[in-house]
Amino acid sequence: MAARHVIVAGAGIAGLTAALALSRVGLRVTVLEQAARLEEAGAGIQLSPNATRVLIDLGLRDLLAPAVTAPHAVRVMAGGSGREIVRIPLADAERRYGAPYWTIHRGDLQAALAAAAKTTIDITLKLGTHLDDFVAHGNGVTVQARVGRQMIDERGVALIGADGIWSHVSAQLKRQNRPRFRHRTAWRALIPAAALPDEFRTPFVHLWLGQDAHLVHYPVKGGRLFNVVAIVNDEWHDEGWSAPGNPDEILRHFARFSWADKARDLIALPEQWTKWALYERDAPFKGGVGPVTLIGDAAHPMLPFLAQGAGMAIEDAAVLASMLAKYIDDPADALRAYEGARRHRTARAQNASAKQAKIYGKTGPEALIRNLVMKAMGGEKLRARYDWLYSWQPPELAASNQRHQLPPD
Numbered sequence: 001m002a003a004r005h006v007i008v009a010g011a012g013i014a015g016l017t018a019a020l021a022l023s024r025v026g027l028r029v030t031v032l033e034q035a036a037r038l039e040e041a042g043a044g045i046q047l048s049p050n051a052t053r054v055l056i057d058l059g060l061r062d063l064l065a066p067a068v069t070a071p072h073a074v075r076v077m078a079g080g081s082g083r084e085i086v087r088i089p090l091a092d093a094e095r096r097y098g099a100p101y102w103t104i105h106r107g108d109l110q111a112a113l114a115a116a117a118k119t120t121i122d123i124t125l126k127l128g129t130h131l132d133d134f135v136a137h138g139n140g141v142t143v144q145a146r147v148g149r150q151m152i153d154e155r156g157v158a159l160i161g162a163d164g165i166w167s168h169v170s171a172q173l174k175r176q177n178r179p180r181f182r183h184r185t186a187w188r189a190l191i192p193a194a195a196l197p198d199e200f201r202t203p204f205v206h207l208w209l210g211q212d213a214h215l216v217h218y219p220v221k222g223g224r225l226f227n228v229v230a231i232v233n234d235e236w237h238d239e240g241w242s243a244p245g246n247p248d249e250i251l252r253h254f255a256r257f258s259w260a261d262k263a264r265d266l267i268a269l270p271e272q273w274t275k276w277a278l279y280e281r282d283a284p285f286k287g288g289v290g291p292v293t294l295i296g297d298a299a300h301p302m303l304p305f306l307a308q309g310a311g312m313a314i315e316d317a318a319v320l321a322s323m324l325a326k327y328i329d330d331p332a333d334a335l336r337a338y339e340g341a342r343r344h345r346t347a348r349a350q351n352a353s354a355k356q357a358k359i360y361g362k363t364g365p366e367a368l369i370r371n372l373v374m375k376a377m378g379g380e381k382l383r384a385r386y387d388w389l390y391s392w393q394p395p396e397l398a399a400s401n402q403r404h405q406l407p408p409d
């Protein structure tokens with residue numbers, strides 16, 4: 001019997017990971033991607049052990065190795081004084097959680113996933129192909145897509161909308177509200193390692209908490225470049241991922257009277273910035289209909305305060321494949337089982353990210369108290385608060401006897 005065919009809309013992190021996971025359970029997959037080329041878009045992303053476990057299980061460790069850094073710790077810094085508040089250890093992430101913590105350029109992750117997809121016989125990647133419409137029928141779904149001026153049809157047993165926060169598939173399903181603007185903008189830039197002061201040219205994730213903004217920087221491209229992301233309160237709300245940002249404007253958000261020179265000097269380094277406005281959809285993810293579902297940002301966009309946008313997308317892909325393998329004779333049931341398995345966890349991650357945003361955003365005496373509490377708790381205790389997130393395993397692993405136990409504190 002010919003392998004059942006699944007259509008995936010979008011070749012971002014969610015779509016490509018899903019294609020690889022679905023092909024592993026014996027499905028034939030066509031990925032439709034509107035972009036004509038998978039260019040190096042975006043900047044850094046953090047991949048915590050819940051995500052790297054899935055990627056490693058898909059056989060991608062060697063392919064990713066030259067592009068990743070395993071940071072030793074998150075160094076939390078006080079934006080006002082420039083002093084370290086606390087270090088949250090990550091060096092032993094693999095021992096503790098059974099999988100490493102990595103930082104990587106989004107383009108390198110997407111390129112590795114695409115390279116693996118291209119060498120997988122059951123995956124067809126169609127670039128320059130925009131999903132326009134779809135219709136569900138008795139035994140699956142027919143998708144209509146545009147390639148230039150030409151229209152093409154694809155038939156499959158299921159359609160997976162992995163088409164990002166502005167998902168066309170989600171809009172057609174009419175089950176979710178449009179994403180809501182969160183009154184913040186994320187600015188990103190890449191800095192050559194050689195341009196950084198010694199203190200920051202290190203394998204750490206630096207997280208600065210300060211007045212009206214927070215700042216994160218960490219190595220990408222195996223340590224050759226550093227990704228800097230500054231998140232500021234702002235009303236600019238264009239859609240999209242890569243609007244040009246004016247360097248003078250971002251520096252103004254890091255005012256001299258409230259930010260240490262060390263942080264301002266970092267912000268002053270890049271000549272080029274890009275920015276994107278932060279949007280989110282209210283939890284929980286409502287799910288799809290019949291043979292159609294959503295994964296990644298299309299289902300549950302994440303605010304970046306927990307660094308779980310890519311992580312949740314990767315988890316989705318693993319759970320989706322596992323449910324389609326389990327209920328292969330009824331894909332619609334499989335999709336509802338996937339949605340049921342993801343609803344609570346993705347809502348928890350969305351809520352935790354929103355809560356983290358509030359903690360990062362404290363000002364005046366409240367910020368002082370936050371810093372004192374973090375210092376008093378210490379890195380180990382702060383890290384333990386992420387155990388629920390990082391120790392996650394895909395269903396078949398979790399069910400097996402190989403369950404990874406957290407070592408005692």
Ligand SMILES: Cc1cc2nc3c(=O)[nH]c(=O)nc-3n(C[C@H](O)[C@H](O)[C@H](O)COP(=O)(O)OP(=O)(O)OC[C@H]3O[C@@H](n4cnc5c(N)ncnc54)[C@H](O)[C@@H]3O)c2cc1C
Pocket residue numbers: 009010011012013014015032033034035041042043044045106129130131132162163164165167168188241295296297298304309310313
């Ligand atoms: C260009 C770009 C740059 C980004 N940069 C960063 C960054 O620097 N830092 C960060 O934290 N996150 C960034 N992200 C977001 C991050 O990748 C996601 O939050 C996370 O990885 C979840 O990925 P996703 O696959 O669900 O969505 P996305 O990564 O957004 O992927 C969605 C894909 O679907 C495609 N698509 C959309 N509509 C259609 C359609 N109708 N037909 C066919 N294809 C379609 C898009 O072209 C895209 O390739 C970026 C996303 C994009 C698209």
